[in-house]
Amino acid sequence: xQQVKQNSPSLSVQEGRISILNCDYTNSMFDxxxxxxxxxxxxxxxxxxxxxIKDKNEDGRFTVFLNKSAKHLSLHxxxxxxxxxxxxxxAASVDNAGNMLTFGGGTRLMVKP
Amino acid sequence: DAGVIQSPRHEVTEMGQExxxxxxxxxxxxxxxxxxQTMMRGLELLIYFNNNVPIDDSGMPEDRFSAKMPNASFxxxxxxxxxxxxxxxxxxASSLALFxGQEQFFGPGTRLTVL
Numbered sequence: 707x708q709q710v711k712q713n714s715p716s717l718s719v720q721e722g723r724i725s726i727l728n729c730d731y732t733n734s735m736f737d738x739x740x741x742x743x744x745x746x747x748x749x750x751x752x753x754x755x756x757x758x759i760k761d762k763n764e765d766g767r768f769t770v771f772l773n774k775s776a777k778h779l780s781l782h783x784x785x786x787x788x789x790x791x792x793x794x795x796x797a798a799s800v801d802n803a804g805n806m807l808t809f810g811g812g813t814r815l816m817v818k819p
Numbered sequence: 820d821a822g823v824i825q826s827p828r829h830e831v832t833e834m835g836q837e838x839x840x841x842x843x844x845x846x847x848x849x850x851x852x853x854x855x856q857t858m859m860r861g862l863e864l865l866i867y868f869n870n871n872v873p874i875d876d877s878g879m880p881e882d883r884f885s886a887k888m889p890n891a892s893f894x895x896x897x898x899x900x901x902x903x904x905x906x907x908x909x910x911x912a913s914s915l916a917l918f919x920g921q922e923q924f925f926g927p928g929t930r931l932t933v934l
Contacts, residue, residue: 712861740922749823749910749925750862795862806852806875807923811861 709733710798712810719817725783727813729796732777736798740807741770741781744793753794754781786817823926825911831932837899840929843892844913852923853886853896854910862910868894869916901933 711730719725729739737758742750756763756770756779763770769782783790796810824843832838844851852867866876871888879886883902888894898905908930912923 742925747927749912749927751925752922755922806864806867808864809854809862 708811709736710796710808710810712794712796712813714813715811716814716816719786719815721788721817721819722785725781725786725790725815725817727781727783727794727796727815729779729781729810730777731779731798733798733800733808734777735800736808738799739770739772739779740797740799741768742795742797742809743790744795744812750795783815786815788817788819791815791817823911823913823924825909825926825929827929828927829930829932831934832901833934834902835900836933837897838901838905838931838933840896840909840911840931842894842896842911842926844894844911845924846892847915848913848924849916850914850923851888851894852912852914853894854912854925856908856910856928865896898931901931903933906931906933 709732740755741753743753744750754765754768754770756772761772767783772779793812793814795812797807799807826841850869853865855863855865863878865878866886867874868888884898886896908928910925910928912925914921914923
């Protein structure tokens with residue numbers, strides 16, 4: 707049973723528009739959420755994170771929103787750029803769980819020029 | 820620091836052969852993780868170590884898989900015997916443990932193909 711789900715395997719967006727990537731989770735014990743970006747032939751790299759005590763965290767063009775009641779988080783990229791084309795993974799962790807992360811299946815974002 | 824180093828980057832082997840994947844974590848990191856990425860299942864955690872001790876190996880698919888961390892700077896993931904369904908990209912990651920959800924740093928991965 708997947709505890710972290712990314713229901714959209716792919717997303718295509720025009721350059722300059724907003725990209726919204728979604729992630730749902732089932733474990734109410736998750737208290738920290740991260741987004742990773744992965745380019746082909748490279749390992750995932752950390753992008754942005756949010757603690758469960760917040761509902762929004764912003765870093766430049768990237769903003770993560772957390773809705774705890776809905777067990778849902780989203781990553782917004784504004785404006786989208788062709789270099790943002792990658793696979794995005796959502797991940798979650800439980801406090802005192804040895805820093806173990808549970809990843810979603812990933813969403814492939816394609817930003818068209 | 821060079822980051823997490825994995826070798827080999829690509830491995831092609833025949834079914835039944837032993838495969839050993841290697842990882843050098845970032846110096847000073849307390850945790851080391853082995854993941855497998857497939858199209859069907861995304862990124863799966865196989866096993867992780869804290870201070871060289873295996874903590875959770877519940878993600879290891881079968882007894883054919885084993886992992887060791889003999890010291891703080893080296894870990895191996897071994898598959899013996901290998902099967903075609905083991906074909907995937909295997910990632911090693913390491914992290915500090917200052918707080919819950921501390922980011923993990925990933926290596927470039929090893930693409931394994933079992934014929």
